[in-house]
Amino acid sequence: MKPIDWFEKLIRDLHVLEINTSAEMDRRILHDILKVQKECKTTKLAGTQPDIWRIIMKSSITKLAVAAIIVAIGLGILAIIDTGSKSGVAWAEVAKNVEASRGVIFRARGTSLRDPNDDWPNGYRIFWRSTAVSRMDVYRGGQIYRTIYLDYDGKTTIGVLHDAKKYSKEAMSDQTAHADKGWSDPQGLLNLGLSLEHHTLGQKTINGVLCEGIEGTGPDGSTGRVWVGVETGYPVLVEIEGVDGSTGTMDQFQWNVDLSAEGVEPEIPADYEPL
Amino acid sequence: MIEDKILLWKMRHGSSDALSRIYEKYKSDLFSLANSLLHDLDAAEDVVHDVFVSFVKSADEFQLTGSLKGYLLTCVANLSRDRVRARKREVVGMNKTDIAIPDYKIPSQALISAEELYRLREAIAKVPYEQREVVIMHLQGRRTFRQIAESQGIPIGTIQSRYRYGLEKLRSLLDGEVEK
Numbered sequence: 001m002k003p004i005d006w007f008e009k010l011i012r013d014l015h016v017l018e019i020n021t022s023a024e025m026d027r028r029i030l031h032d033i034l035k036v037q038k039e040c041k042t043t044k045l046a047g048t049q050p051d052i053w054r055i056i057m058k059s060s061i062t063k064l065a066v067a068a069i070i071v072a073i074g075l076g077i078l079a080i081i082d083t084g085s086k087s088g089v090a091w092a093e094v095a096k097n098v099e100a101s102r103g104v105i106f107r108a109r110g111t112s113l114r115d116p117n118d119d120w121p122n123g124y125r126i127f128w129r130s131t132a133v134s135r136m137d138v139y140r141g142g143q144i145y146r147t148i149y150l151d152y153d154g155k156t157t158i159g160v161l162h163d164a165k166k167y168s169k170e171a172m173s174d175q176t177a178h179a180d181k182g183w184s185d186p187q188g189l190l191n192l193g194l195s196l197e198h199h200t201l202g203q204k205t206i207n208g209v210l211c212e213g214i215e216g217t218g219p220d221g222s223t224g225r226v227w228v229g230v231e232t233g234y235p236v237l238v239e240i241e242g243v244d245g246s247t248g249t250m251d252q253f254q255w256n257v258d259l260s261a262e263g264v265e266p267e268i269p270a271d272y273e274p275l
Numbered sequence: 276m277i278e279d280k281i282l283l284w285k286m287r288h289g290s291s292d293a294l295s296r297i298y299e300k301y302k303s304d305l306f307s308l309a310n311s312l313l314h315d316l317d318a319a320e321d322v323v324h325d326v327f328v329s330f331v332k333s334a335d336e337f338q339l340t341g342s343l344k345g346y347l348l349t350c351v352a353n354l355s356r357d358r359v360r361a362r363k364r365e366v367v368g369m370n371k372t373d374i375a376i377p378d379y380k381i382p383s384q385a386l387i388s389a390e391e392l393y394r395l396r397e398a399i400a401k402v403p404y405e406q407r408e409v410v411i412m413h414l415q416g417r418r419t420f421r422q423i424a425e426s427q428g429i430p431i432g433t434i435q436s437r438y439r440y441g442l443e444k445l446r447s448l449l450d451g452e453v454e455k
Contacts, residue, residue, distance in 0.1 A: 002449065161281060163281075164281060
């Protein structure tokens, strides 16, 4: 007899009941609803305030980025416990470097089959992250499109919608601030690292930097590859492949950046209106 | 969610591109839910169609307090329930002869064989509707028990019981087939 959680896993995690729509069906429905929209000609502006925190955490690329960092550090921590690396990278040092880094800036790109807004492969996002602040700039077609900024100490969230010339500012709850800071919680990462199986990928040169890689599988079945600079001891490239076919790539890392001196808080142009 | 707010805002200003993007973004989730509940592709298409038509017509009247996806999923579930009730009132014997075959997405085969998968999908359709609805909404639609309870105006304890009974029923249906 199959356990109940087997059924739960199949439906929830393996999406066994999900189906594709047909092109013909899409055409039929889109034809009708666009016609109805044309007839309605609505003009009323929505008056609701956006919940920036939920927006960010529901973003698939954000999840991928956070997951990638966790995998990166988790794998590094796991390697500490491993029985000695024979390679050029001291993985214990990598984990220490990442953990001690005051802040990190990186580029994230990704695709998710479930979110056409990811705009792969043309779009990308630049992240600034530390335990005090988090900022994400979304670029499309080479132009900045969104800025989401979280100030954990000041407990403020700011969203700037450059294409619509709108912005939103709101208070962040203690719970939210605490939850997002969790990405750098060493104990939590250690626990996660312990649950990962991994193997080494050897060495290769990435953008002129000699790197060594590790590949691991996360608890949800996603695969993560972390490439670390042999000389610097910091991650250079992180690649994630989700079980649903989604992918994420993080590169252009700048480690140990003092974000308090970087002026990462977005400036809101005078002609932008509140959302 | 901020993307949805913007898309909704643009849609209310008459952007057909924004409406198309909302449709593209959620069509698979909505169609899958409707098909899981109704076990009928044509009926599922009708439900998704009607939900989007209502959504467009009422877009400037409702205030989005949760996620757009959650709102649309709840609409699909409510309309599917209405269709099932209406179906029960129809004359028995009008069996369809041209049943379309769903184009299921291909999951990882690590946990289940193709045959098991087929039997599972067939078994889910045999779970009593009220239980199936909760199981599907919770596991496939990712709605919490509280959200399901609120959308149906039913105590959360009842929803949790239906979920438990639904999974037990599913298991007994499959075990029964194995024993044959």
